[in-house]
Amino acid sequence: MTAQTILPANTLSSGYDVANSLMFDDGSTPYLTRTISSGADMTAFTFSFWLKRSTLGATQRIISSDHTDSKDMYIRFESDDTFGMYHRRTASENVISGFGTAAKFKDTSAWYHFVINMDSNESTEADRLKMYVNGTRVTTFAGTVHYPTSGEYANFFNSSEKTDIGYYRTNNGENFDGYLAEVVAIQGTAYQASSFGEFDSDSPNIWKPKDVSGLTFGTNGFYMEFQQSGTSQNSSGMGADTSGNDNHFATSGLASTDQTTDTCTNNYATLNPNQSNNAKDSVNSLAEGNLRFNDTNNADWRTVIGTLGVNSGKWYWEAEVVGMNGSILVGVGRQNYLTTTLNKTSSAYPGADSGDFSASYRENGTFFTNGSSSSGKSTFTSAGDIVMVALDMDNGAVYFGVNGTWNDSGDPTSGASKTGASYTGIQTGEFYSPSVSGSATNSTIDFNFGNPPFTISSGNTDSAGYGNFEYSVPSGYYALNSKNLAKYG
Numbered sequence: 001m002t003a004q005t006i007l008p009a010n011t012l013s014s015g016y017d018v019a020n021s022l023m024f025d026d027g028s029t030p031y032l033t034r035t036i037s038s039g040a041d042m043t044a045f046t047f048s049f050w051l052k053r054s055t056l057g058a059t060q061r062i063i064s065s066d067h068t069d070s071k072d073m074y075i076r077f078e079s080d081d082t083f084g085m086y087h088r089r090t091a092s093e094n095v096i097s098g099f100g101t102a103a104k105f106k107d108t109s110a111w112y113h114f115v116i117n118m119d120s121n122e123s124t125e126a127d128r129l130k131m132y133v134n135g136t137r138v139t140t141f142a143g144t145v146h147y148p149t150s151g152e153y154a155n156f157f158n159s160s161e162k163t164d165i166g167y168y169r170t171n172n173g174e175n176f177d178g179y180l181a182e183v184v185a186i187q188g189t190a191y192q193a194s195s196f197g198e199f200d201s202d203s204p205n206i207w208k209p210k211d212v213s214g215l216t217f218g219t220n221g222f223y224m225e226f227q228q229s230g231t232s233q234n235s236s237g238m239g240a241d242t243s244g245n246d247n248h249f250a251t252s253g254l255a256s257t258d259q260t261t262d263t264c265t266n267n268y269a270t271l272n273p274n275q276s277n278n279a280k281d282s283v284n285s286l287a288e289g290n291l292r293f294n295d296t297n298n299a300d301w302r303t304v305i306g307t308l309g310v311n312s313g314k315w316y317w318e319a320e321v322v323g324m325n326g327s328i329l330v331g332v333g334r335q336n337y338l339t340t341t342l343n344k345t346s347s348a349y350p351g352a353d354s355g356d357f358s359a360s361y362r363e364n365g366t367f368f369t370n371g372s373s374s375s376g377k378s379t380f381t382s383a384g385d386i387v388m389v390a391l392d393m394d395n396g397a398v399y400f401g402v403n404g405t406w407n408d409s410g411d412p413t414s415g416a417s418k419t420g421a422s423y424t425g426i427q428t429g430e431f432y433s434p435s436v437s438g439s440a441t442n443s444t445i446d447f448n449f450g451n452p453p454f455t456i457s458s459g460n461t462d463s464a465g466y467g468n469f470e471y472s473v474p475s476g477y478y479a480l481n482s483k484n485l486a487k488y489g
Contacts, residue, residue, distance in 0.1 A: 326440020
């Protein structure tokens with residue numbers, strides 16, 4: 001199977017636009033649930049959804065149907081990061097039917113599109129169950145593939161059955177951790193991937209979504225766009241079915257801030273567990289869609305960098321203190337330096353070493369830049385304090401501020417004069433990424449790259465109209481997302 005990256009950083013999405021996704025933070029046990037009132041044709045179905053992962057190496061259910069007599073059917077990631085659909089057809093059946101991929105899905109920076117369909121009335125056994133990833137049919141599986149028998153009923157869409165999204169009801173676990181968008185369930189028809197997406201005519205390796213509103217969803221089918229913000233099981237809830245069937249889902253463990261604009265047509269930066277020194281171990285952890293950094297180490301500095309890097313343009317982001325019991329560094333790091341130092345067992349953070357040409361800003365008001373330090377700047381030690389970062393890659397400068405005021409009367413719009421810049425040694429033409437480093441006891445900070453995991457009171461956008469920021473974005477600066485990177489980076 002060819003691996004297509006969904007919306008790489010240099011790709012400008014065109015055509016059908018997906019406005020919203022729903023962020024699932026497994027620490028809150030979030031899920032959507034609905035009980036089907038009456039059964040229907042269950043020999044054929046289709047599920048289609050777009051997702052971006054946050055946590056790897058864990059069993060995570062995307063869609064689960066848990067029947068009262070112990071029959072079940074589910075779609076999930078395995079702990080080895082493979083993906084599959086499984087079907088236990090009777091209460092006493094020990095062998096689980098279905099299939100699982102040989103491929104592993106470990107990119108936390110990209111959106112994936114999955115389509116799984118079943119039509120047990122197909123005469124060819126191998127055509128009764130199909131999977132597509134990013135528009136390409138999967139033909140290589142791990143282990144034995146158990147295809148449905150002729151005319152077999154699925155456990156999805158059974159009467160009195162609970163259908164859960166992001167959750168496994170029986171064991172109260174296997175929670176999904178990441179982002180979901182364009183969740184579609186079709187009852188009675190096995191649609192192909194081409195019904196939900198298409199390859200871009202200008203970039204043929206790019207798979208992108210298309211409008212699905214004209215499909216036939218079937219009696220128990222549904223379509224979730226996650227455009228509503230309420231929590232009730234009705235048309236105003238986050239689990240609203242917009243297919244016209246009114247098959248709405250109730251929500252649990254989800255807040256208004258979990259409705260996001262990070263989607264398969266505009267991919268926002270997050271923190272990257274694949275580019276960190278032990279981001280997911282006991283030293284520090286990521287949460288809230290990889291926008292929350294929590295450090296529990298009281299010895300070495302530990303660093304995590306962002307999923308998107310830039311080598312040109314002007315970029316803005318914020319970080320809000322949740323709790324400060326030690327030390328946190330908010331920074332920008334040169335990728336050539338960071339990718340080699342992050343694997344060190346000793347401390348590593350931007351600005352620590354001469355020749356790294358990076359910068360970090362500590363909670364006590366100290367700057368670390370290219371192996372030097374300076375003190376006396378604004379502190380960010382209280383819950384609710386917001387750090388502002390303006391990175392000018394065109395002029396080789398970075399500006400830091402707190403709660404609406406730039407340090408040293410900095411002016412990010414000053415261009416080549418770099419008025420009040422916190423550091424002027426940024427290497428133009430090289431790639432830099434946002435970073436965060438911790439050496440603390442339960443210090444926590446949330447990042448906002450334009451897609452905040454916390455409540456915003458002001459609601460400022462960037463110069464292109466993207467993002468949701470607490471403070472005014474300097475003129476000419478942009479949120480870190482794929483559309484902006486394609487046009488301004």
